Amino acid sequence: MLRxxxxxxxxxxxxxxxxxxxxxxxRSLDTTVLYSKIDFEKLIAIAAPWPDRIS
Incomplete structure (x- = not known):
């Protein structure tokens, strides 16, 4: 939990x-990714809305 x-x-x-x-x-960044959690609320706050389909 600490890690x-x-x-x-x-x-x-x-x-x-x-x-x-x-x-x-x-030794591997793949291992580090497992320990790193993404804060989805912060990600949503900075992400641009998906553009509408171009017709």
Missing amino acids: HSVASRMLSNGASLKDIADVLRH
């Missing part, structure tokens, strides 16, 4: 996956 919390907090504060991997001592 997930650290990775999620670092990600939300703008750290790169490489930075998080270095702190967690992961």
